[in-house]
Structure formats: C-alpha cells, structure tokens
Amino acid sequence: xxxxxxxxxxxxxxxxxxxxxxxxxxxxxxxxxxxxxxxxxxxxxxxxxxxxxxxxxxxxxxxxxxxxxxxxxxxxxxxxxxxxxxxxxxxxxxxxxxxxxxxxxxxxxxxxxxxxxxxxxxxxxxxxxxxxxxxxxxxxxxxxxxxxx
Numbered sequence: 182x183x184x185x186x187x188x189x190x191x192x193x194x195x196x197x198x199x200x201x202x203x204x205x206x207x208x209x210x211x212x213x214x215x216x217x218x219x220x221x222x223x224x225x226x227x228x229x230x231x232x233x234x235x236x237x238x239x240x241x242x243x244x245x246x247x248x249x250x251x252x253x254x255x256x257x258x259x260x261x262x263x264x265x266x267x268x269x270x271x272x273x274x275x276x277x278x279x280x281x282x283x284x285x286x287x288x289x290x291x292x293x294x295x296x297x298x299x300x301x302x303x304x305x306x307x308x309x310x311x312x313x314x315x316x317x318x319x320x321x322x323x324x325x326x327x328x329x330x
Contacts, residue, residue: 184249188242196235203228258294265289279330280315287311 206224253259269286273279291307298306322328 182251182253184251185242185245187251189239192235192239192242196232199228199231199235203232261293262290273330280319283318284311284315287314 203225206221206228209219209221209224265286269282272282272285276282288307288311291310292303295303295306297303322330
C-alpha cells in the first residue's frame with residue numbers, strides 16, 4: 182500500500198469517527214442554561230479539533246510529491262486485535278462479566294504477541310500479567326472508586 186493512500190484512508194476513518202462523536206455530543210444534556218460550559222463542551226471541542234487536524238493533514242498529504250510503498254509485515258496482528266476487541270465488547274455486553282472477559286482478552290493478546298520462550302513460559306507469563314492487571318483494575322475501580330462495570 183502506498184503511504185499517501187494509507188494516510189488518506191486513516192484520515193478519512195478518523196474524520197468519520199470524529200463526526201459521529203460530534204453528532205452524539207449534541208445529544209448530551211446541559212445541566213443549567215446559564216452555565217457557559219456544560220458536559221457537551223469537551224467532546225465538541227475535541228471532535229472539531231480532530232476534524233480540523235485531519236483536513237489539514239489530508240491537504241498536506243495531497244501536496245507531497247514523493248510517495249513510498251509501506252510494507253505491512255504484521256498486518257495480521259492488527260486484524261487479530263480488532264477482532265478480539267470486537268469479541269471482547271460483545272461478550273462484555275451480552276454476558277456482563279467485565280473482569281472475566283477482560284482477563285480472557287488480555288491473556289489472548291499477551292499470548293499472541295509474546296514471542297519469547299517456550300509455549301509453557303508464554304502461557305505462564307500471559308496468565309501472570311493478565312491476573313495482575315485485572316486485580317489492579319478491580320482494586321482501583323471496583324473497591325477504591327466504587328465503579329461498577
């Protein structure tokens with residue numbers, strides 16, 4: 182894939198996501214009418230800045246005369262990660278087991294990306310890191326901040 186084409190595709194995707202985010206921010210309710218800044222202010226500002234930045238970057242990319250080919254050697258890992266993230270969100274929504282789904286998601290990705298050692302060492306390392314991360318998230322959000330997932 183050429184550098185320009187890849188850049189333009191990503192800029193288009195980011196612009197579309199930002200436009201959706203901006204559209205959704207208009208549905209946020211304001212707390213009071215006499216406050217100049219409400220809960221919708223920050224999402225709108227970020228969305229608009231992202232769209233403006235993408236437009237500037239798109240124009241800059243179009244003006245470039247040189248173009249090089251970009252090799253996506255490990256593109257399959259990107260696909261695996263996107264699919265795993267979609268499966269994670271769907272499982273979390275349908276099952277409601279955030280910590281279990283997060284543990285499985287983390288374990289799968291850590292195992293996939295770990296290239297060192299034997300299969301047993303990869304499993305053990307992935308299990309250990311996943312367990313520590315999930316316990317930390319549970320302690321901070323579940324117990325300390327009382328956030329329910």
